[in-house]
Amino acid sequence: MPALEVNPDLQKERNTATFDPKEFSIFWAGGADKYKEKKALEKMFLEDPEMKDDLPTSYLSHKELYENSLRKACLIGEKIRKLRADGEDGVDTYNALLGGSLGAAILKEGNPISLHYIMFVPTIMGQGTMEQQVEWLSKAWDCEIIGTYAQTELGHGTFLRGLETRADYDASTKEFVINTPSLSAYKWWPGGLGHTANHAVVVAQLYTKGEFRGLAPFIVQLRDTETHMPMPGIDIGDIGTKLGMKGVNNGYLGLKNVRVPLNNMLMKNQQVLPDGTYVAPKNSVLTYGTMMFVRCALIRDTAQSLAKASTIATRYAAVRRQSPIDPKEPEPQIMEHTTQQLKLFPQIAKAIVFKTTGDGIWNMYNVLSGEIELGNLDRLPEMHALSCCLKAICSADAAAGVETCRLSCGGHGYMDCSNFPTIYGMTTAVCTYEGENTVMLLQTARYLVKVYGQALSGDQLVPTVAYINEAIKQKEFVYFDGSLESIVKAFQFVAANKVRVAYEQIEQRRRQGHSTEVAANLSGVFLTGAADLHGRAFLAQSAYTELMAVSRQVSPALADVLMVVLELYLVDACLNRIGDFLRFIELTDADVTKLEVRLESCLKRLRPNAIALVDSFDLHDRVLDSALGAYDGNVYEHIFESTKKNPLNKEPVNAGFHKYLKPFMKAHL
Amino acid sequence: MPALEVNPDLQKERNTATFDPKEFSIFWAGGADKYKEKKALEKMFLEDPEMKDDLPTSYLSHKELYENSLRKACLIGEKIRKLRADGEDGVDTYNALLGGSLGAAILKEGNPISLHYIMFVPTIMGQGTMEQQVEWLSKAWDCEIIGTYAQTELGHGTFLRGLETRADYDASTKEFVINTPSLSAYKWWPGGLGHTANHAVVVAQLYTKGEFRGLAPFIVQLRDTETHMPMPGIDIGDIGTKLGMKGVNNGYLGLKNVRVPLNNMLMKNQQVLPDGTYVAPKNSVLTYGTMMFVRCALIRDTAQSLAKASTIATRYAAVRRQSPIDPKEPEPQIMEHTTQQLKLFPQIAKAIVFKTTGDGIWNMYNVLSGEIELGNLDRLPEMHALSCCLKAICSADAAAGVETCRLSCGGHGYMDCSNFPTIYGMTTAVCTYEGENTVMLLQTARYLVKVYGQALSGDQLVPTVAYINEAIKQKEFVYFDGSLESIVKAFQFVAANKVRVAYEQIEQRRRQGHSTEVAANLSGVFLTGAADLHGRAFLAQSAYTELMAVSRQVSPALADVLMVVLELYLVDACLNRIGDFLRFIELTDADVTKLEVRLESCLKRLRPNAIALVDSFDLHDRVLDSALGAYDGNVYEHIFESTKKNPLNKEPVNAGFHKYLKPFMKAHL
Numbered sequence A, B: 001m002p003a004l005e006v007n008p009d010l011q012k013e014r015n016t017a018t019f020d021p022k023e024f025s026i027f028w029a030g031g032a033d034k035y036k037e038k039k040a041l042e043k044m045f046l047e048d049p050e051m052k053d054d055l056p057t058s059y060l061s062h063k064e065l066y067e068n069s070l071r072k073a074c075l076i077g078e079k080i081r082k083l084r085a086d087g088e089d090g091v092d093t094y095n096a097l098l099g100g101s102l103g104a105a106i107l108k109e110g111n112p113i114s115l116h117y118i119m120f121v122p123t124i125m126g127q128g129t130m131e132q133q134v135e136w137l138s139k140a141w142d143c144e145i146i147g148t149y150a151q152t153e154l155g156h157g158t159f160l161r162g163l164e165t166r167a168d169y170d171a172s173t174k175e176f177v178i179n180t181p182s183l184s185a186y187k188w189w190p191g192g193l194g195h196t197a198n199h200a201v202v203v204a205q206l207y208t209k210g211e212f213r214g215l216a217p218f219i220v221q222l223r224d225t226e227t228h229m230p231m232p233g234i235d236i237g238d239i240g241t242k243l244g245m246k247g248v249n250n251g252y253l254g255l256k257n258v259r260v261p262l263n264n265m266l267m268k269n270q271q272v273l274p275d276g277t278y279v280a281p282k283n284s285v286l287t288y289g290t291m292m293f294v295r296c297a298l299i300r301d302t303a304q305s306l307a308k309a310s311t312i313a314t315r316y317a318a319v320r321r322q323s324p325i326d327p328k329e330p331e332p333q334i335m336e337h338t339t340q341q342l343k344l345f346p347q348i349a350k351a352i353v354f355k356t357t358g359d360g361i362w363n364m365y366n367v368l369s370g371e372i373e374l375g376n377l378d379r380l381p382e383m384h385a386l387s388c389c390l391k392a393i394c395s396a397d398a399a400a401g402v403e404t405c406r407l408s409c410g411g412h413g414y415m416d417c418s419n420f421p422t423i424y425g426m427t428t429a430v431c432t433y434e435g436e437n438t439v440m441l442l443q444t445a446r447y448l449v450k451v452y453g454q455a456l457s458g459d460q461l462v463p464t465v466a467y468i469n470e471a472i473k474q475k476e477f478v479y480f481d482g483s484l485e486s487i488v489k490a491f492q493f494v495a496a497n498k499v500r501v502a503y504e505q506i507e508q509r510r511r512q513g514h515s516t517e518v519a520a521n522l523s524g525v526f527l528t529g530a531a532d533l534h535g536r537a538f539l540a541q542s543a544y545t546e547l548m549a550v551s552r553q554v555s556p557a558l559a560d561v562l563m564v565v566l567e568l569y570l571v572d573a574c575l576n577r578i579g580d581f582l583r584f585i586e587l588t589d590a591d592v593t594k595l596e597v598r599l600e601s602c603l604k605r606l607r608p609n610a611i612a613l614v615d616s617f618d619l620h621d622r623v624l625d626s627a628l629g630a631y632d633g634n635v636y637e638h639i640f641e642s643t644k645k646n647p648l649n650k651e652p653v654n655a656g657f658h659k660y661l662k663p664f665m666k667a668h669l
């Protein structure tokens, strides 16, 4: 298709915006240098014709999709090698190519080799001894071997202690004998495990001298390095088609008396000596660190999902015209319908708030890592609790937001060429992996209930929960004047009260004779509610702090827009939990109406800059990969163009007509 | 796989249920006769080996899927022919085979011929003259021609008056000349249009004697009946892959000077005389009837979606064991976690309430149809308003409920072999077609605001909105004693107040100088909120009335269980809108806590009968098509079995290893 002019409705939006999207793009990229790097990477990867699909992946069968994904994964691997050789393989590059938006532009259904870089290599680095690192890492970095991380089993994901795969140490040969003793013990889910990896870190229950020692990681060779045939005792394959992440080659693995040398157990934290003596790990909290690291990264990913979805849907809403507001007038851009604004603009605001919060948490995590290395573990439980609930809230909100954006495009959002189905598949997966969301909320809640008890006994709590101390003192919330600060404070007051109610529920059930654990289970509804509010109170506070800080550093024009974003975010968040607000704070019907009117006013004030805002997310057309969301806004042309690629349309008459339809239609004649 | 014994955890649930699921199954099917019919149809269709896929459809490419769908659609068509010949083709049979669960068992991604039966034939029946019916219907019933219904265009779905396709009458040849004058005028979406249908009802803007006359339906031949080649002037194809309904062959259609005879315009309601004189329709309200009919049917479909999803997830929750509640105890069935119950049981309750409400509305619709035929159109606007908001609420809740069920299965819900992705694709589509949900809510809201004004002037309102009269009298709601009746009454009071606020918003903006239309648009957030509460108040009332009525007719054992279902439904519905309750009714923090505790108590009381309840939905394993939800509960075996069908697993080493992976791994050596 020849290059098209920008759709005039979209161009008009750009012409009338009150700020320069590039200023915000640079902030979004993390500064001028990173912005330049980003553009260079995009050039390198997206202008390479080999990295482009002629046929959209949705037309491929599962097997074709895998083979195409593997082809491109190897190409990416080659380029990473070159970047490494030139010393240009920074952590941002890996992020962009493996988890990030650039990777999604090339391999929109995921990369079957990414777990090698994301989990296999880091696990060896984190859990291998110096010697083991020397042995394995050079091979792994050079991709002479491709690994994955095999933890989840058919029967166990959340409850790791329930894993059934076992490794029995045989001192006579200095080997571990690894088995999946039942069908439910089969490893299930690891990315690339199906037909790609030839090695894996396998997590198994360790037994030495006939005694159970707990979980341990083992490097297991899965396939012959020359022929790729499964090694003896290895039953391996692809788990099948999925809602999303269709190119990742998630696999299953059964092990039958598979023997690995003593040295294949990663022994940085715990050791097995040649005679089978077991040396327990000194400190098990350290593994929390990695989990937190991953969850912080996921918060940023959810921001990216919302940025993509809101860009597509907002551009579409500027181009699509439907339904006159006044019957005497022509059809408006659908963005003129207030209900449409209410679908889109909160997603834009959430994208921004999740991103800045993700960055903030990332910095907190880095400070914390430093403290941990110095032996100071004080803030670990607090940060763990926070990362759990934020992971759950941000992933759930992002998945819902993507669907809201899709539905806002009417029928056309339902087509794969909109790219919404793929974005949703990627986003909703985050609700499950790296800690199932409900389980995450319950972990946070357990922490909150504990610290609530401490606060009742007069202890001063750590920073992210200190609002509970205040709420206990305050009893009533009297400051609600509608200012942004007061909304943030109110969120905290409400969160503290949700924690109080959960605490009281557990206490009451304990008094009724239940154990603490049973009481907690019976109070599950209260607990998840408390964790949800804790996370949302943090997000409100973080939105306020971070956006105020950014506003002070940018041009007044951009600062003005960010202040509207902040207000919209807070008012919308408050109205979404208005039941909790009304429950704990004296507010009248009129107060609520006022908030709703204010919401509408925020939407109206954001309206002129909606397109400029999504433009400033600076998502390459290849990253969006959407007929509805392209920068030029030629929506109908792009949709039509996409049908030309459809293999069904290569023939005017499908073979099924002669085989099935004609005999059927003529049967009566 | 040999037949397996029922999983003992599931068997135990069945043994300890307090009622007989078959009793409820018969009610669910619509009585003993219908239950027998249902079983006979299942036997006839599901035991036919030709109706079964060896390879799950998720492994097929788009083209293969279409061809396979067409094959089975023709087989179904053959059987329908036989049933017709035997006089056994009742409306329930068509429902089951085309929209219903039996059709989904055979063609889980939809049927490319179903629009022929569902829209093409009924449109000719409803809008053709007697003569036209004689001419077209016999061919259509015999499937000598296959038709579809082409209304939506690339540029217009919601706003029909905006359609661009035009038909110009040429009196000299007594023909209409039909054109799609621009890309956005292309017909887009009609099922079966791509490569299946050879005829269509095309909706176009009619011009005679150079004057515009409004929309009219035309029968257009699309393809040659012998060769299936597109007719001259016809540009036609498949719109491409989609989120769901992947086998439906939704198509596009461009028309260039396509000429059809005068008699191809369906002329029951409006006529064009040979000289081009236009005779306008007497009454345009009649078309509302069809739309209402379809929307009522959709409410039942959403109940079916929830029944399927909750059956799968609840059985899985009985079989899956994870995470000890008390660390000293073994892992429980996940259904023991209160948070898990909160995910599942409300979906079961909603399935039941949507089903009984759908049946109730269906009866109201039939009464109404009778009245309309007698010329009494009084209740049409009221019923139209009701069907709009119920369509929107039930489809949105069902889609969300399906996702809640999927997520409740952890990682395994994400696999296609769970069948959740397909069920979701089918369910969420209902949010968009037959009236986009926001547009539906706004239509209801416009009606509500109008009747609110009438109520203020003292008019007595029609039955489904009469609660507004009461609320205006009452001013304050003082009856909230937590009884089920009081929850229903409270819902109505809250709904009336939401309508009041919306009304006041519009009035206020009118006073500020806005036109009514602009004022309504600015108040969009208030309007959709009011329509939502109106629908939910109706659902609460209907749940109460219908389930009370059923309970009086069934065994006490079943009645007891239905009373728990009712209470759960109402308490959950109330808590989901607790912000609105607190806004308009004096309730304290303690009242809310009481409701939450009561919710948990409902969950606990439903727990022993959860499996029996979903069993009584009586969904055939082929209908569920889920490794997680099979009647025998052998979840892990079924999941594992599904991987054996995966074409990727037919070879131990994929060709991509030699082509891509090995060269990449060895590049450095």
Ligand SMILES: Cc1cc2nc3c(=O)[nH]c(=O)nc-3n(C[C@H](O)[C@H](O)[C@H](O)COP(=O)(O)OP(=O)(O)OC[C@H]3O[C@@H](n4cnc5c(N)ncnc54)[C@H](O)[C@@H]3O)c2cc1C
Binding pocket: A115, A149, A150, A151, A152, A155, A156, A157, A158, A159, A188, A189, A190, A191, A245, A250, A429, A432, A433, A434, A435, A436, A438, A439, A442, B320, B322, B323, B334, B337, B339, B340, B407, B408, B409, B410, B411, B412, B414
């Ligand atoms: C796309 C995708 C990719 C993945 N990739 C990998 C990978 O590369 N490597 C790997 O090892 N794994 C992988 N996984 C697996 C993933 O880590 C697990 O699915 C996840 O940890 C959830 O565990 P589960 O599936 O066992 O869910 P379950 O724990 O079985 O959850 C089922 C239900 O039980 C509930 N439940 C469980 N425990 C509790 C509790 N204590 N209290 C209350 N409710 C509870 C949950 O809330 C949920 O509703 C992947 C999964 C997905 C979906």
Ligand SMILES: Cc1cc2nc3c(=O)[nH]c(=O)nc-3n(C[C@H](O)[C@H](O)[C@H](O)COP(=O)(O)OP(=O)(O)OC[C@H]3O[C@@H](n4cnc5c(N)ncnc54)[C@H](O)[C@@H]3O)c2cc1C
Binding pocket: A320, A322, A323, A334, A337, A339, A340, A407, A408, A409, A410, A411, A412, A414, B115, B149, B150, B151, B152, B155, B156, B157, B158, B159, B188, B189, B190, B191, B245, B250, B429, B432, B433, B434, B435, B436, B437, B438, B439, B442
């Ligand atoms: C699976 C599927 C199958 C279909 N099958 C058929 C078929 O067989 N035949 C056929 O003719 N069509 C079919 N359709 C098309 C379907 O009827 C339309 O998609 C539907 O009517 C919605 O219209 P739209 O797509 O134009 O959405 P739009 O109207 O463009 O909606 C886009 C956005 O604008 C908003 N909007 C529009 N009008 C207003 C308003 N007045 N006030 C406030 N907001 C507004 C909507 O709320 C939405 O957020 C199908 C669609 C799907 C998804």
